[in-house]
Amino acid sequence: MGNSSTAESEDGVLSADSPLSNDGDNFGGSSSGGIVLKKGPWTAAEDAILVEYVKKHGEGNWNAVQKHTGLARCGKSCRLRWANHLRPNLKKGAFTSEEERIIIELHAKMGNKWARMAAHLPGRTDNEIKNYWNTRIKRRQRAGLSLYPPDLCLQSLPENQQQLSSPRIYDGDKACDILQSNGYWAPNIMFDSLNNFRYAPAIPGIPGSVSMGNGFASPHSYGFNPQTIGVSGQAREPDEPMSDYGSGGVNEAPMFSRTQTDSCVNKSFQSFGLCYPYDTDHTKKLFSSDVNPDTPFMSDVTYSASEHFANAQKSELPSLQYQETGLGVWDPAPESFDSLVQSPLPGPLPSHCPSPGSSGLLEDLIYEAMALGRSENQSSALATPSNVSHGEVTDGSALRTCSTEFKGCIDRNSPSGNSMGSLFNRYTPTTGKSLEDDVTMHHVKSEVFDPSWILDGESKVDYLRPDAMLGSCWVEQSGPASKQRGSMAALLGDTSASASTRGFTSCSWNNLPPVCQISDIP
DNA sequence: AATTCGAACAACCGCAGAACC
DNA sequence: CGGTTCTGCGGTTGTTCGAAT
Numbered sequence: 001m002g003n004s005s006t007a008e009s010e011d012g013v014l015s016a017d018s019p020l021s022n023d024g025d026n027f028g029g030s031s032s033g034g035i036v037l038k039k040g041p042w043t044a045a046e047d048a049i050l051v052e053y054v055k056k057h058g059e060g061n062w063n064a065v066q067k068h069t070g071l072a073r074c075g076k077s078c079r080l081r082w083a084n085h086l087r088p089n090l091k092k093g094a095f096t097s098e099e100e101r102i103i104i105e106l107h108a109k110m111g112n113k114w115a116r117m118a119a120h121l122p123g124r125t126d127n128e129i130k131n132y133w134n135t136r137i138k139r140r141q142r143a144g145l146s147l148y149p150p151d152l153c154l155q156s157l158p159e160n161q162q163q164l165s166s167p168r169i170y171d172g173d174k175a176c177d178i179l180q181s182n183g184y185w186a187p188n189i190m191f192d193s194l195n196n197f198r199y200a201p202a203i204p205g206i207p208g209s210v211s212m213g214n215g216f217a218s219p220h221s222y223g224f225n226p227q228t229i230g231v232s233g234q235a236r237e238p239d240e241p242m243s244d245y246g247s248g249g250v251n252e253a254p255m256f257s258r259t260q261t262d263s264c265v266n267k268s269f270q271s272f273g274l275c276y277p278y279d280t281d282h283t284k285k286l287f288s289s290d291v292n293p294d295t296p297f298m299s300d301v302t303y304s305a306s307e308h309f310a311n312a313q314k315s316e317l318p319s320l321q322y323q324e325t326g327l328g329v330w331d332p333a334p335e336s337f338d339s340l341v342q343s344p345l346p347g348p349l350p351s352h353c354p355s356p357g358s359s360g361l362l363e364d365l366i367y368e369a370m371a372l373g374r375s376e377n378q379s380s381a382l383a384t385p386s387n388v389s390h391g392e393v394t395d396g397s398a399l400r401t402c403s404t405e406f407k408g409c410i411d412r413n414s415p416s417g418n419s420m421g422s423l424f425n426r427y428t429p430t431t432g433k434s435l436e437d438d439v440t441m442h443h444v445k446s447e448v449f450d451p452s453w454i455l456d457g458e459s460k461v462d463y464l465r466p467d468a469m470l471g472s473c474w475v476e477q478s479g480p481a482s483k484q485r486g487s488m489a490a491l492l493g494d495t496s497a498s499a500s501t502r503g504f505t506s507c508s509w510n511n512l513p514p515v516c517q518i519s520d521i522p
Numbered sequence: 523a524a525t526t527c528g529a530a531c532a533a534c535c536g537c538a539g540a541a542c543c
Numbered sequence: 544c545g546g547t548t549c550t551g552c553g554g555t556t557g558t559t560c561g562a563a564t
Contacts, residue, residue, distance in 0.1 A: 041532070041558085063549070079550070080533070094530095115552055126552075127532080134554095135529055142528090 038072040042081050046071060050078055051086050059087075084125045091123030095132055103129055108148050 038046075049071045057064070059082065062075030071078065084090075095103065099121055106117040112133075114126035121129065 039534070061549080075549075076535090076551095077533075083551090084532075112553065130553075131529095131531060135531090139529080 036072060037066075037074050037077075039077075042073075042085070046073065047081070047086055050082060054082060054086070080127075084127050089123055090125070095124075095128075099124065100132075103133065104148060107133060 042050075049069045050065060050073075053065050053069050053071075057068070062079040062082075065071055065075060065078045066073060073081070102121060103117060106113075106120055110116055112130075114130040114133075117129050118124050118126040
């Protein structure tokens with residue numbers, strides 16, 4: 001198995017003298033022994049041939065198309081052409097607002113399961129949906145907006161979920177599998193090391209608590225309580241009209257963004273359990289067994305976190321937990337869905353640290369780091385970890401515990417741990433207190449930052465720590481590299497770190513130093 | 523008017539599971 | 544039961560077009 005390309009190139013070959021093998025519109029194509037398969041755009045003639053073939057023989061056996069018709073296309077190409085353009089009942093044209101709404105909801109639940117999503121959108125193809133989504137992501141990333149409407153986010157954390165006992169979803173190396181199955185970059189160095197490593201304890205009551213050993217792919221990562229990510233005065237797509245979802249109130253506090261930063265950052269997020277919330281296996285489970293695939297829409301089905309965790313060992317929750325939520329709940333205005341999604345731009349950054357836009361958690365860290373780098377002196381005045389309680393800016397949420405524990409586990413030795421700690425601080429549920437109200441958080445972050453981590457121009461980043469890994473990834477794969485290099489440098493301590501990060505031309509963790517055994521870490 | 527940029531779309535590629543032999 | 548082929552999926556890349564500069 002797994003050799004379809006070869007199979008197709010061999011089966012789908014066409015003799016060079018075929019009347020269709022060269023119509024002057026050959027975009028290259030593959031050739032083997034004088035047999036040329038055409039690539040590139042399909043012509044009307046080719047379409048007609050394919051349509052005729054399907055009429056006669058039905059769908060399937062696509063490799064036979066070339067054999068029977070002489071069409072200079074491989075079976076895979078035929079299938080794609082048919083599925084995306086030629087099959088009947090295909091809807092053409094722009095997505096309707098209803099379709100957009102469905103797509104967003106589906107994506108919130110399924111992730112990048114385009115084919116499954118397409119099954120819920122009659123006449124639409126997975127490719128269409130994928131393209132739509134990808135362009136939407138790009139647009140929103142540029143605008144620094146989150147992908148999902150606040151309602152989705154808020155509903156994703158039903159109140160009772162806050163009270164759920166923390167699902168300790170630890171499945172050993174499954175964490176790695178989950179990530180990889182998501183198609184996300186999963187640093188071997190991390191998972192190899194962390195298979196037996198509970199980096200942070202599960203936080204009771206905090207689904208998605210960053211438990212490094214088991215929560216890497218936890219969809220509960222949205223447990224980074226959306227409500228607490230205050231957003232006001234946030235960036236908004238210029239072309240977006242205000243919508244009900246952007247009109248203020250609670251809707252002004254959507255989830256934190258995981259859209260602003262690039263995929264690498266997202267992947268880094270995932271590495272922390274701040275991941276994309278969906279799990280492919282999860283969706284498989286949901287739709288293969290729990291949900292009638294013919295169900296018009298899966299939001300008819302209630303997925304509670306407790307149910308999920310009762311049924312799944314892995315952290316397999318849809319990204320956004322609906323409870324008693326149907327389509328009607330999120331009923332946007334007819335305008336594009338884009339207009340419904342709030343920017344996650346966290347509250348005002350320190351004046352000395354202008355943020356070009358919302359960036360989401362990690363990017364916030366970057367700006368934070370920038371700020372720190374610029375105000376090291378100021379920070380140092382407060383920089384004794386002992387005078388900082390990671391939880392003190394919170395109001396008793398479980399995440400405070402998390403922060404505290406994280407501090408205990410990480411901050412001692414890791415500057416990145418500091419960042420992680422501040423991360424926790426920043427996104428610790430503050431029960432309604434938006435971040436703009438939490439300017440003190442910046443102080444906290446500053447306080448825990450310890451420039452002494454840079455020693456003789458060499459970063460003391462502890463590569464044992466997943467958070468320490470973040471930097472190299474951001475630096476080269478995130479947007480404006482130069483800026484983020486500097487940011488990363490600041491995050492890691494100073495320009496020496498920046499220099500060190502410049503060496504990274506890829507995100508491969510293989511470039512990192514060997515990992516020590518950390519399985520004995522309690 | 524020319525250039526640049528982004529959005530939308532089309533198609534290809536590699537991988538993996540299913541089906542078949 | 545193992546190998547091969549087929550099919551489907553998701554990611555990525557390339558092209559085109561229109562708007563903005």
